[in-house]
Amino acid sequence: MLIDDENKIIEDIEQRAILVGVSFGRDEYDIEESMNELKELTLAANAEVAGILIQNKERVDATFFIGKGKVEEVREACVLNDANLVIFNDELSGAQIRNLEQAMDVKVIDRTALILDIFAVRAKTRIAKLQVELAQLRYRLPRLQGLGQSMSRTGAGIGTRGPGEQKLELDRRRIRERITEIQQQIKEANQTRQVQRVKRDKNEIPIVAVVGYTNAGKSTIMNKILEMTNEEDVTEKQVFAKNMLFATLDTYSRRISLDENRNFILVDTVGFVSKLPHSLVEAFKATLEEVNEADLLIHVVDASNEHQNMQMTVTHRVLDEIGAGNKKMLFAYNKIDLVDHEIDHLKEGAYQTSAVTGMGLDGLIQGIVKEVFNDIVSATFLVPFDQGRILSELCNAGKVLSTDYLETGTKVRLELHEKDYNKYKNFSIGE
Ligand SMILES: Nc1nc2c(ncn2[C@@H]2O[C@H](COP(=O)(O)OP(=O)(O)OP(=O)(O)O)[C@@H](O)[C@H]2O)c(=O)[nH]1
Ligand SMILES: [Mg+2]
DSSP states (O other): OETTTTOEEEEESSEEEEEEEEESSSSSHHHHHHHHHHHHHHHHHHHHHEEOOOEEOOOOOOTSSHHHHHHHHHHHHHHHOOOOOEEEOOOOHHHHHHHHHHHHHEEEEEEHHHHHHHHHHOOOOOOHHHHHHHHHHHHHHHHHHHHHHHHHHTTTTTTTSSSOOOHHHHHHHHHHHHHHHHHHHHHHHHHHHHHHHHHHHHHHHOOEEEEEEEEEEHHHHHHHHHTOOOOOOSSSOOOOOOOOOTTTOEEEEEEEETTTHHHEEEEOOBBBBBTTOOHHHHHHHHHHHHHHSSSEEEEEEEEOOHHHHHHHHHHHHHHHHTTTTSEEEEEEEEOOOSSOOOOOOOOOTTOOOOOOOOOHHHHHHHHHHHTTTEEEEEEEEOOGGGHHHHHHHHHHEEEEEEEESSSSSSSEEEEEEEEHHTTGGGGGOOO
């Protein structure tokens, strides 16, 4: 694997990386865990990890991010371990990347570029690809400027408007143009989705979105629920699930039918990760729009992971960032088959589940039903014979329990949404 000048990973050429992290002593996450995650991300991008270096530091170094002495240590580690790439756990400025590359004579990228590259390789749908490109360009733009500043600082014949600067201006302009173009395309794609959504709204099917940290088991839960609620083979409807970071990059909707009147749409979403680049969250807002429109969120937690609290905090923060922080939420403490103790003090709306054995999923489905169909009422209506249209509307809106033909009209007893009940209230004759 190789990283080209535009920080894009090109497959097939072997890449060995030294990972560098800084602990500022006030981080909410554990530096060891954060570096472990960076390692997983590196592997997910098909690079090898040749070594991990951590520095404790109070403040960021403006020139190199890490201290000058540490730069030399990283350089030596690269030579010793035959590494051709250095990955920083934190976001670097364009100038820092350039200074580090010059001092160590090796390609330098940061965690953000790494995550963006994984997304770029995995994105399948047109909209996901556009969103990743947008995030990449937004990441690159200020770093081009950083590069420009360091170039003009070197002086020595290069004027402020020298050829380098001109090329830079050109690059900058091209990038800005492309950003506008992509934004327009995303907007158009969203308008189409909007139309589809209005259609769905008319059907009034509740939407339940599965959210959570990457690799928690969201897609596997979705597949298991599909399997449990279908008698026929659902292989073709299954979504991709795998033991790797960011297996899912798009949102996938599946209709779940519990019975003829209880249908809901289950939506699988992109997983979150600590230090998820802001540009990526911004760019994926369109995809995550479905989360915003959901009637209920299922927050899947990997109960077997010792850092589950940090993972939950990150998930809540990203949800806040996309404006879905106040949604109704159920919790699925998943992978319970890997946990050898019961989770005590389970809060209300929390379930222990295993997407592999199916344990606890019945309870979760009941929980979903309680939340999204809680406005179902049963009522009896008497519809005069000359109002045939009303009768058929009513029967379509709810689940018919019984029908009687009286002298004055049709007496029908059914279960329906409160909203529909209110619409036909004039014909109601009570419970
Ligand atoms: N033992 C066990 N493994 C599970 C369970 N649920 C999921 N897994 C495994 O965990 C891994 C990740 O599962 P996914 O469903 O892809 O996770 P995800 O949350 O969709 O992950 P991303 O799409 O990457 O955000 C897979 O190898 C699953 O088989 C569970 O309840 N028990
Ligand atoms: Mg998934």
